[in-house]
Amino acid sequence: MSIYTIKEVSERLVKASRELYEQGLVRGTSGNMSAKIPGTDTFLIKPSGARMGFLKPEELVLVDLQGNKVRGELNVSLETPMHAVVYRARSDVQAVVHTHAPMATSFGIAKTDILPLQVEMFMLLPNGVPVVPFEQPGSETLAEAVQKKIADYDAVILENHGVVTVGPTIEVACNLNEMVEEAAKIQLAAMTLSGRDALDLAKLKEKFKT
Numbered sequence: 001m002s003i004y005t006i007k008e009v010s011e012r013l014v015k016a017s018r019e020l021y022e023q024g025l026v027r028g029t030s031g032n033m034s035a036k037i038p039g040t041d042t043f044l045i046k047p048s049g050a051r052m053g054f055l056k057p058e059e060l061v062l063v064d065l066q067g068n069k070v071r072g073e074l075n076v077s078l079e080t081p082m083h084a085v086v087y088r089a090r091s092d093v094q095a096v097v098h099t100h101a102p103m104a105t106s107f108g109i110a111k112t113d114i115l116p117l118q119v120e121m122f123m124l125l126p127n128g129v130p131v132v133p134f135e136q137p138g139s140e141t142l143a144e145a146v147q148k149k150i151a152d153y154d155a156v157i158l159e160n161h162g163v164v165t166v167g168p169t170i171e172v173a174c175n176l177n178e179m180v181e182e183a184a185k186i187q188l189a190a191m192t193l194s195g196r197d198a199l200d201l202a203k204l205k206e207k208f209k210t
Contacts (some may be wrong), residue, residue, distance in 0.1 A: 010057035021053030047074035078138035095173040103184040134159040168193040175210040
């Protein structure tokens with residue numbers, strides 16, 4: 001295992017977590033993110049109780065794919081089981097980002113999927129962002145519910161909880177999280193202006209197909 005690789009991944013995670021905080025997608029100790037260490041069956045994750053906007057590389061905890069702590073002084077995140085199950089289910093995923101993005105979280109509370117209404121969203125998430133029914137945060141049942149959805153989607157909304165996005169890099173997973181929040185704002189505006197007429201996924205796919 002390369003110490004340099006762990007150091008590099010740690011620095012990228014910290015940089016990304018601060019950017020998410022600055023954009024208002026996380027507040028206080030809410031949210032968590034993780035990234036796999038290339039060539040290993042381990043990943044780094046934000047520790048429990050840490051503030052993403054003020055995270056330090058040395059605070060990150062190294063965890064195996066079963067969710068067991070391998071290295072680190074602090075306790076693992078409450079949502080470690082969810083991160084671990086995603087990595088086990090999706091070999092293509094190298095990073096998982098969970099935020100409490102305000103607008104997208106509101107859609108989860110309303111049990112309303114976010115649709116790819118604009119071109120960029122359609123290119124990144126053509127099937128939209130579904131809502132995962134509520135399960136207690138940190139529970140195995142939540143991890144299992146996310147696993148079922150994440151097999152077919154790169155972004156999901158946790159009912160009454162927040163947003164989870166995955167990607168082949170930390171940066172891609174963060175970008176998707178930002179895009180989901182922006183898409184939620186656009187969808188709310190579209191619904192306000194035209195009701196639900198614009199929310200037909202089949203028509204959207206027909207419109208955007210090339």
